[in-house]
Amino acid sequence: MSLCADTFRVIVDMQQIRKKFGRTQALSDITLSVAPGTVYGLLGPNGAGKSTTLSILLGLLRPDGGTLRLFGREWSRQALAGIGASVNGPSFYGHLSARGNLRVHAHLVGVGDREIDRALALVDLTTVADRRAGGYSTGMKTRLATAIALLGDPPLVVLDEPQNGLDPAGIRQMRELMRSIAAQGRTVLFSSHVLSEVAATADHIGCIVAGRTVFQGTLAEFAPTGNIENSYFELCGVRA
Numbered sequence: 001m002s003l004c005a006d007t008f009r010v011i012v013d014m015q016q017i018r019k020k021f022g023r024t025q026a027l028s029d030i031t032l033s034v035a036p037g038t039v040y041g042l043l044g045p046n047g048a049g050k051s052t053t054l055s056i057l058l059g060l061l062r063p064d065g066g067t068l069r070l071f072g073r074e075w076s077r078q079a080l081a082g083i084g085a086s087v088n089g090p091s092f093y094g095h096l097s098a099r100g101n102l103r104v105h106a107h108l109v110g111v112g113d114r115e116i117d118r119a120l121a122l123v124d125l126t127t128v129a130d131r132r133a134g135g136y137s138t139g140m141k142t143r144l145a146t147a148i149a150l151l152g153d154p155p156l157v158v159l160d161e162p163q164n165g166l167d168p169a170g171i172r173q174m175r176e177l178m179r180s181i182a183a184q185g186r187t188v189l190f191s192s193h194v195l196s197e198v199a200a201t202a203d204h205i206g207c208i209v210a211g212r213t214v215f216q217g218t219l220a221e222f223a224p225t226g227n228i229e230n231s232y233f234e235l236c237g238v239r240a
Contacts, residue, residue, distance in 0.1 A: 094134025
């Protein structure tokens with residue numbers, strides 16, 4: 001099937017997703033609707049269920065209930081070919097260079113060396129591309145994981161805490177990268193607990209608290225007074 005973002009009104013459609021680990025109800029009602037050509041920021045305190053939600057979207061976990069559709073169709077393994085992702089922390093081969101890691105993944109998605117060079121440039125790793133990735137700083141590892149997710153220009157890019165470990169210049173670069181992906185008609189879904197970055201980057205915001213979606217909408221709807229921090233604390237039940 002075609003995975004062109006313009007074909008679909010909704011790229012990700014999650015309705016009342018539930019997930020339990022033993023006696024712990026990790027997710028009780030996750031409902032998200034992500035439109036094509038946008039940056040969707042998923043907010044929530046640590047332990048709220050953001051990473052679990054993204055893992056279910058990517059087929060790493062199976063939900064106990066609810067419905068999930070990708071690219072206008074019921075979720076399937078085939079649909080995952082249209083997603084580039086980095087979740088649950090950077091994942092790569094530490095003994096290989098950044099270029100070597102990208103070469104392994106490029107082979108899996110069927111792209112060549114030109115695409116590897118492009119991905120390295122996008123995350124500003126070109127000058128250190130031949131260094132062993134295991135010796136990278138936290139921020140460099142985050143950028144490498146992002147480069148892997150961008151291989152092949154997937155119509156949907158899913159990033160879990162993409163600002164983690166980045167310095168201020170790297171955070172700004174990541175923000176600009178996500179905005180440029182959306183400007184090309186593709187879609188970004190990213191999780192974060194950094195309120196200012198979600199406010200500066202996302203077209204739409206979803207907020208998860210204790211395994212439930214408590215808000216979905218624009219930044220203006222999320223913080224009608226302009227104070228995103230107070231709105232967040234109110235949704236999370238925390239006194240500012």
